[in-house]
Amino acid sequence: MxxxxxxxxxxxxxxxxxxxxxxxxxxxxxxxxxxxxxxxxxxxxxxxxxxxxxxxxxxxxxxxxxxxxxxxxxxxxxxxxxxxxxxxxxxxxxxxxxxxxxxxxxxxxxxxxxxxxxxxxxxxxxxxxxxxxxxxxxxxxxxxxxxxxxxxxxxxxxxxxxxxxxxxxxxxxxxxxxxxxxxxxxxxxxxxxxxxxxxxxxxxxxxxxxxxxxxxxxxxxxxxxxxxxxxxxxxxxxxxxxxxxxxxxxxxxxxxxxxxxxxxxxxxxxxxxxxxxxxxxxxxxxxxxxxxxxxRPAWTPLPAGDVDLPAELRDWLEPLLARAPGVAAGIGAAVRLTAADAERDDVDLLLDFAGRVVRGYDGEKVRYELTVDRAVLEHLVAVRETDWVHSLFLSGRLSIRRIGRENELVALFLGNLDPARLDRLEAWVTHRAAGGEDVTVDGWTFQRLCPHQQADLTAVGSVADGVLTCGVHGWEWRLSDGACLTVRGMDIRSRPATPPLD
Ligand code: FES
Incomplete structure (x- = not known):
């Protein structure tokens, strides 16, 4: 061969x-x-x-x-x-x-x-x-x-x-x-x-x-x-x-x-x-x-002209937000999306996952902010790009500010802006919430399945100093309360196997 x-x-x-x-x-x-x-x-x-x-x-x-x-x-x-x-x-x-x-x-x-x-x-x-x-x-x-x-x-x-x-x-x-x-x-x-x-x-x-x-x-x-x-x-x-x-x-x-x-x-x-x-x-x-x-010439966005970004994104994204309540609840907050433009005005929007609406940004505090060149966002909207991960995110043509840990569902939602893909994501989010049965390892009881990709934590997990690490991608959880220390929204069920003595 x-x-x-x-x-x-x-x-x-x-x-x-x-x-x-x-x-x-x-x-x-x-x-x-x-x-x-x-x-x-x-x-x-x-x-x-x-x-x-x-x-x-x-x-x-x-x-x-x-x-x-x-x-x-x-x-x-x-x-x-x-x-x-x-x-x-x-x-x-x-x-x-x-x-x-x-x-x-x-x-x-x-x-x-x-x-x-x-x-x-x-x-x-x-x-x-x-x-x-x-x-x-x-x-x-x-x-x-x-x-x-x-x-x-x-x-x-x-x-x-x-x-x-x-x-x-x-x-x-x-x-x-x-x-x-x-x-x-x-x-x-x-x-x-x-x-x-x-x-x-x-x-x-x-x-x-x-x-x-x-x-x-x-x-x-x-x-x-x-x-x-x-x-x-x-x-x-x-x-x-x-x-x-x-x-x-x-x-x-x-x-x-x-x-x-x-x-x-x-x-x-x-x-x-x-x-x-x-x-x-x-x-x-x-x-x-x-x-x-x-x-090789540099990439240029489509000459989309003035796209009505608030209206177009509302029409496109709000039905998707309504379709995926588990995903929206898993994000549970607002993401600011700024289309920046040095010559025309910026367009400042809020993807409100809690309210499941797209609306204008009015100065409220948010944990996630995405900034994209306005012409690039107009391109994504004009071509109805359904996967912003394999376009915008991987292109590097954006900047992100975040307070606190990552919420993986933000990128997963934006990478699946299509009803069939989103239904699959919603089913996965709903299913993984179950996490499998409880298992006991090294004095801690926790769910068997890793919330990331459902790896069996009894096989690939390790416990040290009250922290559980999944060996597949290295995510960590504090076992006293199940909080995920790596990304937001990925907490697990966990507790001490034996209740602490009073
Ligand atoms: S499967 Fe456990 S961290 Fe990815």
Whole structure:
């Protein structure tokens, strides 16, 4: 088997039973802010995209590049379709002419012309836009897991399928925190350091669990080529950005005795018949960004003109707020949304989740404030962008001020401004409120399920000094009262197992 890196999460797998194209992406994404780093625009896409199977892991625009697919992939190419809860992926591919879909069921083996494939899916609203999928495949000679962006609780399902030769995974999940927050620079760096450190430990846990002969970091970093967004690139190690280059993880792993992490930049191949010694260097970021600025124009919002933002947002968002009472109650407060404009007037609005209305901001104290360039917000409204997370938030074209802990539901609501997606979010919020049965560990009784992604806290949790830590993403709770110390609105049921003596 031969694996070719196509940039970011993109891969071409040439197996003994046919070729597979995975997540090819080159068109600027997330309001045009992201491009692959290093740039992959010069690859010979016509021949690389001439394959027997197409696999796309999610509808995130840095994985589903409709423009590239339309231009380079034959529409009669069979699509290996993950079993996701909403039909968005199929609908979007069908919308550009794809007709042949190989339906898979999460965790079950499908035989495609002698290639054995398994497509496990993660389907919670926190698992990316309408879910995300992994790809395990074996051609009888070699076995590969493309874990990609998926962050499952563990890899037990994959391990049960047998030894894996190559494990490809994203190391640090794409995010906007702390980059989008208005923070003192030292605080931003400290938070970014913590997030990266935790992500590296999580990635190492996955790597150790699977024990593959070769490990390949994929899925980042993006390049932010516009000068105004340049601070989002991690240049040097003294940086408040979480967008790391895979070489940093490779070196971190090598320091800990793992010498099988290799880089697959665009066009590089790993041939399992002759894998060679892991090599690869990070490109010079300054030169790469300068070249991308020269070759790729900056993004500009639609010339939407004067959009009546208060009226449009009321008409759009109020029916959605009414539709999702559990989500609105979980936020339970107002979020200020300022459309800033140096030439025209600012438009200052309040998304009032308690009252479930959109209204003008009149000076009241709020815990959350989002500031967006007015032309950018007009663009989002004009195109009815239903996922502000995979557009506005990840683009870095906003700034956030917050008092107190994060409430994850704010971004989840704004990432699901569509009735089908929002119904799914509402069902998830309602379901997780239950938290499973109570369990007792180290003198504390608490709910079994982590409120984040329902991990079994008896398996992945640890208790120290009255604080429970979930080992999947590191969230913490004070067990004396269940308060979540990491994000707001994620408290758990907990109490001492034995009532304290009077
Ligand atoms: S599953 Fe994410 S912190 Fe527990």
């Amino acid at each position: 031969r694996i070719t890196g196509l940039g970011h999460a993109g891969l071409r797998l040439d197996t003994a039973a046919g070729s597979v194209l995975v997540d090819p992406w080159t068109t600027p994404a997330h309001l045009g802010a992201w491009t692959p780093f290093p740039d992959n625009a010069d690859l010979d896409w016509t021949s690389l995209a001439d394959v027997d199977l197409l696999f796309v892991s999610s509808v995130a625009p840095d994985h589903l590049d409709l423009e590239l697919l339309e231009r380079h992939v034959r529409t009669d190419t069979p699509v290996l379709l993950p079993d996701l809860p909403l039909p968005e992926l199929r609908d979007r591919l069908a919308g550009i002419g794809f007709t042949r879909f190989v339906e898979t069921r999460s965790g079950e083996v499908t035989d495609v012309g002698g290639l054995r494939v398994v497509v496990p899916t993660l389907t919670r609203p926190t698992d990316g836009p309408s879910g995300t999928a992994m790809l395990w495949l074996s051609d009888g000679g070699a076995t590969v897991l493309v874990q990609g962006d998926a962050q499952p609780r563990d890899l037990a399902l994959v391990r049960a399928l047998g030894p894996v030769d190559v494990h490809l995974l994203q190391v640090v999940p794409a995010g906007w925190s702390p980059m989008a927050y208005e923070l003192p620079e030292a605080a931003r760096r400290a938070i970014a350091d913590d997030l990266r450190a935790h992500a590296f430990l999580t990635a190492r846990r996955y790597v150790s669990e699977l024990g593959a002969a070769h490990v390949v970091p994929t899925g980042g970093p993006p390049a932010f080529r516009e000068e105004a967004l340049a601070h989002l690139n991690r240049i040097g190690t003294d940086s408040g950005s979480t967008h790391v280059h895979p070489a940093e993880f490779r070196d971190w792993m090598a320091d800990r005795g793992y010498d099988h992490v290799r880089l697959l930049p665009p066009g590089a191949t790993l041939d399992l018949r002759d894998p060679g010694v892991p090599t690869g260097t990070a490109p010079d970021p300054a030169a790469e960004l300068a070249e991308q600025r020269r070759r």
